[in-house]
Amino acid sequence: MLEFSQKNVTSLVTSLLVYLCNLQAIAQIDVTYPVNRMVIQRSNANTATVQIAGSYAQPLDVVEARVVARATGQGVSTDWAILQEKPIKGQFNGNLSVRGGWYRVEVRGLRNGKVVVTDSVDRFGVGEVFAIVGHSNAQGSGCTVNGVNLCPSMPGATDDRVTVVALDQTSPDFQQYLNTADTRYLPGLVFSQLQTFNGMAPFAKMAWFWGHMGDVLVQRINVPVLIYNAGFGGTNMEHNYKAAYDIPFTHSFVRYEQRMPYVNLRNLMNLYVPSTGIRAILLNHGENDRENPADLILKHHYGVIDKARQEFNKPDLAWIIALSSFTGKPFENVRLAQLQTINRPGYQTFLGPDLDSISSVADRPDGAHYSPLGQAKAGERWANAITDDILKKITPYEAQQQPLVRIDCATNRQLQLLPPTGSDYSWNTGNTSQSLLVGTGTYSTRVRSVRQETLFPPAVTIVNKAHSLVWDTDANSSPISLPETCTFYVQNEVYNCLPAILPSN
Structure with missing residues (x-):
């Protein structure tokens, strides 16, 4: 038997306390949701319930949060508010009511009435979310006349608040997406400002006129705008209709x-809308529908x-529908179907811009696609068509709350992460199983639900710290006698786990 005297124990505990104090130096709180540059849909009261979640690595009594407007007049800052009291198992989660605007999200953890850890998300928005459907004049295109591309994309947005999920169409993942149409190969919740060629998930590779549209719209309504682009050049409403109904x-x-x-x-x-919400679909089709009669085009729209x-x-x-048919001239059969769809009573369809009036050779060098001059006009007309009156008439779908990953103790100083049940899982480590054994690091997953919606549980950051000494014997006197092959334990106060440590003999 090894006999540990009071002096031995005091020395050992002191050494451990020094070790633990050094660990305290890396104590942290990590805001993992919302992610940077994320924009979520506001309500018609110009507010949103913002989920704020993340990880902490030392015991905390309370977690507080606030938002701070990034510029004067671009939002309403809030006071510190309690996000969660007595968080457990290394995760915090709560909600904050936020008005439309562009913010820095700040979070702090308190212990015994003192702030001990802080973190922030640099950019976050409560604003408007739109999705684009259409052909090449929605997705973005070039036009070659006498061997010269006269329809290069306009530059991207100049306003910091025009946001997209960037898409690299040259990446291997996108090539897999083209072959499978599986959302696992699309980017997750990774947001950026709309630049000229950083793309717009799920299918656009250039800003086209949407950056300019975003600039004009954001500066008028004074809240951020998030844009998804599902445009596909060379298609029409008939192709969408048949693909939707498996024809x-x-x-x-x-x-x-x-x-x-x-x-x-x-x-x-x-993939995206459950997390961000949405105001409306922007429909920019028509030029490729001109060979169908009006009643068939109408059927495709309704369908x-x-x-x-x-x-x-x-x-x-809601759908906001452009009047768009111009290919050398306007086509009344297309415009009639579009107008009938827009004017159907109670159908939640609204008049967008009349793009057929953009018709000069300077605007459409090949008779169909937009030059930068034409793009500027189209972008401005789209922004002006999304009027305050239309926004008031549309009840948007707001962001859904994301579930947390469950954290359980495991063996060998590891933890087990268990997200909610779904049909498949994609971890940032490359694993595709539901549960994951982890050590120190940051872990995120996307979960496809049985309804095919994708969930993005807030990422979990694990830091091996915040311990207290616990003996594995019943002895409570001094000296303490331990067997030669004894073990003692250091208990993690955050996860309440007991990873074994073997002392020197």
Whole structure:
């Protein structure tokens, strides 16, 4: 037997306390939700319930949060408010009511009435969320006249508040997406300012006129705007209709077997919209529908709108529809169908811009696509068409609360992470199993629910710290006698786990 005297124990405990004090130097709190540059949909009262969540690595009595407007007049800062009292198992989670604006999110943890840890998210917005559906004049395109591209994209947004999920169409993941239409190959909640060529998930590679539209709109309504782009050049409403209802069609490059082009709308609605909410779909179709009669074009519009509302369980999902048919001239059969869709009573469809009036050769060098001059006009007209009156008439769908990952104790100084039940899982480590054994690090996953919606539980940050000494014997006197092959334990106060440590003999 080894005999530990009071002096031995005091020395050992002192050494451990020094070790633990050194660990305290790296104590932290980590805000993992919302993520940087995320924008969520505001209500018609210009507010949103903002979920704020993350990890902490030392015992805390309370976690508080506030938002601070990034510029004067671009939001309403809040006072510190309690997010969660007595958080457990290394995670905090709570809600804050925030008015429309562009903010820095600040979080602090308190212990015994004192602030001991802080963290922040640099940019976060409560504003408007839109999704684009259309052909090349929605997705972005070039136009070659006499060997010269006269339709290069306009520059991206100049206002910091125009936001997208960036998309690199040259990446291997996007090539896999083209082959599978699986959302696992699209970016997750990774937001950035809309730049000229950083792309817009799920399917656009350039800013086109949407950056300018975003600039004009943001400066008028004074809240951030998040834009998704499901446009697919060379398509029409008939292709969307048939893909939505699984009616086969042939096309030289649109892959029906992947349910393109409608699948892009399906994917953004399932992948992103549960986390961000949405105000409306912006429909920028028409030029490629000109060969169909008006009644058939109308059927395709109703069919796609009805299918989207039913499939995503959003019966009042609004559509703002451009009058757009110009290919050398306007086509009245297309415009008639668009106007009938817009004017259908109680149908939650609204008049967008009249793009057929952008018709000069300078605006459309090839008779269809926009030059930068034409793009500037189209972007401005789209922004002006999304009027305050239309926004008031649309009841938006707000962001859903994201569930937390469960943290359990495991063996070998590890923890087990268990997200909510779903049909498949994609961890940032590459694992695809539901549960994950982890040590120190930051871990995130996306979970596809049985309804095909994607959940993004707030990421979990694990730091091996915040311990207290616990003996594995019943002895409480001094000296303490321990067997030669004894173990004692250091108990983690955050996760309440007992990783074994073997002392020197």
